[in-house]
Amino acid sequence: MLDEEAQDAIFSALSHGARRRILDLLKTMPGATVNDVCKYFDVSRVMILKHIRVLEIADLVVTRKVGRTRQLYLNAVPLQAVHDRWATEYGQFWASRVMDLKYQLE
Amino acid sequence: MSELKSAVFKVYIEAPIQSVWDAMTREKEVLPHFYNSVMHTPELAAGSPLRMCSPDEKFTAVVGEILEVDAPRRFVHTTMFTQLEDAPSKVTYELEEKNGGTELIMLLADVPAGSKSEGYMMSGGPFITEILKRVIDTGRPPLKHRLFLVMIGLFGFMTPKVFRTENWSFDRKIS
Numbered sequence: 001m002l003d004e005e006a007q008d009a010i011f012s013a014l015s016h017g018a019r020r021r022i023l024d025l026l027k028t029m030p031g032a033t034v035n036d037v038c039k040y041f042d043v044s045r046v047m048i049l050k051h052i053r054v055l056e057i058a059d060l061v062v063t064r065k066v067g068r069t070r071q072l073y074l075n076a077v078p079l080q081a082v083h084d085r086w087a088t089e090y091g092q093f094w095a096s097r098v099m100d101l102k103y104q105l106e
Numbered sequence: 107m108s109e110l111k112s113a114v115f116k117v118y119i120e121a122p123i124q125s126v127w128d129a130m131t132r133e134k135e136v137l138p139h140f141y142n143s144v145m146h147t148p149e150l151a152a153g154s155p156l157r158m159c160s161p162d163e164k165f166t167a168v169v170g171e172i173l174e175v176d177a178p179r180r181f182v183h184t185t186m187f188t189q190l191e192d193a194p195s196k197v198t199y200e201l202e203e204k205n206g207g208t209e210l211i212m213l214l215a216d217v218p219a220g221s222k223s224e225g226y227m228m229s230g231g232p233f234i235t236e237i238l239k240r241v242i243d244t245g246r247p248p249l250k251h252r253l254f255l256v257m258i259g260l261f262g263f264m265t266p267k268v269f270r271t272e273n274w275s276f277d278r279k280i281s
Binding site for chain 1: 114231
C-alpha cells in the first residue's frame, strides 16, 4: 500500500488535463522525448517540463537517460496500487463487466 | 521489420536491496511474482540459458538467455514465450537503494508491436512488480493473485505439448 503522501502526489498529478494528456501520449509513444511531447501542446516548453516534473514526483512518469536525450515512459504501477486500494475481489469482476458493456455500446 | 515496443515499470519496495535481488533471482523455488513458476539456469551468469518452468518441471512457458548479472543491482535477460513464434524480448531489472528501501525498475524492450507477446509482456509488467513488492512486504501475494495462481495450477492438465520441458533443453538455440 502506498502511503498518503504518495497517493496525494498521484491524485494531484492526475488533476490536470494537460498532465493526463501527457500520460496518454506516453502510453502510445513509450520513450518519447520532451520535444516529442511539446509538439502536441501549444504551451511553452517550460510549462511542459513543469508538468513532467509533477508526474515524475508521483512516479507516473519515469525518465531514462540514453546518451544525451531523456526518454519518458508512463509507469502504470502507482495506478495499479490506487486501484488495488478500493477494488474488492468480486467487485472488480462486475466493475469490469459493466465497463465492457459501456465500451460496447458507446 | 515490425516495430518494437518498450515499457517501464517502477516500484518502491520497503526491503533491503539484497532481499529484493534474492527474491528475483531465486532458482529452483516457486516464484509467486512470476506466475508461480520456477527459474532454472545452469549458472546465474551472462551467456547462460534460462527457463521458467512449472513447479514439477514438466512445463516450460518462458525461455531466454541471461545477458548481464551484476548482483544486487542489475539483471538482464531475454525472454520468449514457448507457445508463440515471436522473437525474444529483453527484460532489464535495475535495483537501487533509496530511503532505506529499494527502488525496482523493470524495463521491457524489443517487444514486437501488435504481437501476442506484447499483450503477455505488457500485462505481466504490473503483475510482476506488484507481486514482488507484496511478497517481500507481507510474505505472500494479495488474495486476488493467490486465487489466480491457484487457477493456473488447476488448469495444468490442459497445457499444450509445446510447453513440455523436454522440448526446451538448455542446448536448444533460441533466436
